[in-house]
Amino acid sequence: MALSGVAVGLFFAATPINQTHLPNADLASPPSVADSLPAVSPAPRVLTQGNWVVAPTEAQALIEQGATLLDARNHKGWNRGRTLQGAIFVTWQQFSQPDMPNQGKLLEDDVVLSQKLQEVGVSNDRPVVVIADPVQGWGEDGRIVWMLRTLGHQQSVLVNGGYQALVAAGMPVSRQIATASATPGDFVVNRTNEWQIERDELRSALQKQNQAKNMAVIDVREQREYHGQTPYGEQRGGHVPGAIHLYYKDLLDREGQLLSRGAILAKLAEHGITSDAEIVTYCTAGIRSGWVTSVLTDLGFRAKNYAGSMGEWASADAEQYPLVTEPLVTEPLLTNPLLNQ
Numbered sequence: 001m002a003l004s005g006v007a008v009g010l011f012f013a014a015t016p017i018n019q020t021h022l023p024n025a026d027l028a029s030p031p032s033v034a035d036s037l038p039a040v041s042p043a044p045r046v047l048t049q050g051n052w053v054v055a056p057t058e059a060q061a062l063i064e065q066g067a068t069l070l071d072a073r074n075h076k077g078w079n080r081g082r083t084l085q086g087a088i089f090v091t092w093q094q095f096s097q098p099d100m101p102n103q104g105k106l107l108e109d110d111v112v113l114s115q116k117l118q119e120v121g122v123s124n125d126r127p128v129v130v131i132a133d134p135v136q137g138w139g140e141d142g143r144i145v146w147m148l149r150t151l152g153h154q155q156s157v158l159v160n161g162g163y164q165a166l167v168a169a170g171m172p173v174s175r176q177i178a179t180a181s182a183t184p185g186d187f188v189v190n191r192t193n194e195w196q197i198e199r200d201e202l203r204s205a206l207q208k209q210n211q212a213k214n215m216a217v218i219d220v221r222e223q224r225e226y227h228g229q230t231p232y233g234e235q236r237g238g239h240v241p242g243a244i245h246l247y248y249k250d251l252l253d254r255e256g257q258l259l260s261r262g263a264i265l266a267k268l269a270e271h272g273i274t275s276d277a278e279i280v281t282y283c284t285a286g287i288r289s290g291w292v293t294s295v296l297t298d299l300g301f302r303a304k305n306y307a308g309s310m311g312e313w314a315s316a317d318a319e320q321y322p323l324v325t326e327p328l329v330t331e332p333l334l335t336n337p338l339l340n341q
Helices: 058-066 075-079 111-119 140-150 163-167 197-209 263-271 288-296 309-313
Strands: 070-072 126-129 154-161 213-221 278-282 303-306
Touching: 058 126, 058 163, 058 278, 126 140, 126 163, 140 154, 140 288, 154 163, 197 213, 278 288, 278 309, 288 303
Parallel strands: 070 126, 126 154, 213 278, 278 303
Antiparallel strands: none
16 A cells, blocks of 8 residues: 655554453343344345445335345443344444454454354345444444455445434334344455555554655544543553544534535545545544544545554554654543534
8 A cells, every 4th residue: 555644753562451441342232133033135236336325215225125234333222222123233342353452453263254244144245234323322333334345345334324314214113132133144254455454554654654645644533532641541642643633523413414525525625635645544443443434435535444543553662653642732622522422
């Protein structure tokens, strides 16, 4: 990947962090009621690879044509006991390494990942629609879509507005909670590196900044995290040298709908990010940044998610993997607190 210029000097260090500090790390599994799921209809519509985000009406059409429906909301969504009819509950954790500092990284065993995805109904030739709660959540739907794309499923999409948008569109709601599909899928993992970047690849790209031309590293966390606070237990605080700050929920309105394409492009332009930029996103464990990667890729950007994110980076040697801390002066704690109730 040809990456470009961010002013940087590199050095790092650390030790593992307690995963219980990570957002949604202690999710409880809901009961399985796979028998309640409807039969899957044949020959669903084929999506193009460029579609990562779809409108509620298009999502509804895909679901009615037999797309696999995954509900990636956190345990609060489960505990409310409602989901869309036919949905399978999933968590990002069940496909990720269990312990920090690697909790943001996907499981390494492709056979295990294939089995897990087959259990929730993912098939090679069937679209996957992923829903979550954009207002209350952490971008879990975008993380799952990023994961599926990275593992080789190129017909996976998230829904603009999430669960509530589909409810408002008239999709039937059910109290039947399932964590496995009555009809297992046949998906087999076939990984691609197109939308992911590893720690040492990012470090090398930053060190070669003078040869690079147009790379942008985006820290999508809260401002307090960017400036050095560690509310989710990272071993060190701060941000990757040269990273700009763009809080991921600043791409949403109060109802959890994505801002218009023009509004998002304007926000990026404020930070000097143009359409020809190669973008790397990170957060704490690649969840929020996975969502941003999905959104930006849908808009046509070349974007990569650093899944290890700060959990991994801050646990490494401080001289090799440096962090920059800055005082949080007059800026608010959260860029858009109304979206973090």
